[in-house]
Amino acid sequence: MVRERRLVIASGNRGKVQEFEEYLAAFALTLVPKPEYLDIEETGATFLDNAQLKASQVAVALGEWAIADDSGLVVHALGGKPGVYSARYGATDGERIQRLLGELEGQSDRRAEFVCAIAIADPQGHICAQSEGICAGEIIHHPLGEQGFGYDPIFREITSGLTFGQLPPERKSEISHRAKALVQLYPQLMNLPIMAPADATGDGDIP
Template sequence: MDNLPLVIASSNEGKIREFQKLLADFPFDLLTQPVGFEIEETGKTFMENARIKAIAVSKATGQLSLADDSGLSVEALGGAPGIYSARYAKSDNERIEKLLAELKPFSNRKAKFECALCIASGENVLIEVSGFCEGLITFFPKGENGFGYDPIFEVAKSGETFAEMEHEKKKQIGHRGSAFKLLKPELKKLLTSIRK
């Protein structure tokens, strides 16, 4: 059986590497979205944005597309940065600094990561799932692994930030891993129906 092309609707290299690992057991040829392809994320939720990206990339490439929209919501900041997680500041370091500065007046450091995944074919949404990971924002960055807000997000009951965890552990308990556990059985059904 030939592998099916699947376009990852992202230009974020960290995210693409993570998907390559998560999808290693599936018969897909993973492709990246066209270089310079810009999508305006106008959704009000992670899922709406994932849907917008998956449909836009699928229509542009004529292939199945997988999009994720994920981010960090901090309770004391009214859910910010939320859907603006990636656009909160120019770089990972600046985003972390800004978040820690805004959180200074608050004792509540509860936060959660959310990941919404959407697979689309043209205009049609084939699969949608969401995963979550609860935790706390640390007072300073810890750890060398991961990307984004990973160094300041300590997973509930673990005592470790995402950036301190081994990849396998993060994959098991992280928001993308949680969403992926829900996606896997749906993907298997989808592949079965495509290949009939």
């Protein structure tokens, strides 16, 4: 009997959940979003701190394997802001974008990076795998494109010359910060107990 390999995505952001589903589609995993009632406060000083915090707390609360990411925009001219506060820079994507563009008004240095840290925790809350990916680009003056979410319409990726809002989802999934973090995570994921084959009798649970 083949057992279900469940992995809880510790996010309520539908855009992130969809990207995880696309990136991990090749693995024999049943991906489920965390329950809406389970809200984890992001108190870490770094993206990796927050990813570990969310993965660990969701895993313990549900008694299941959990994967979490924390990602955001780092803008050179703003001393790294909005950074770990990227999602809290306003109430909506539009408000966050307008605040950022306002803070960059008159700035010639528009360099920025999207950063993504990912962590996986076992049901006891121990961090078993982690990675980080960075995608370099610049902040443009006006939003372009309807794809993606968050700051995507104002972040122009260097190699393509297009904003994440203009890139087709399949192209973004190849070059984004989350894609780069997941590529680093794949070898670690393959070695985790959750990926172990079912035993011959089908008895017991995946540790």
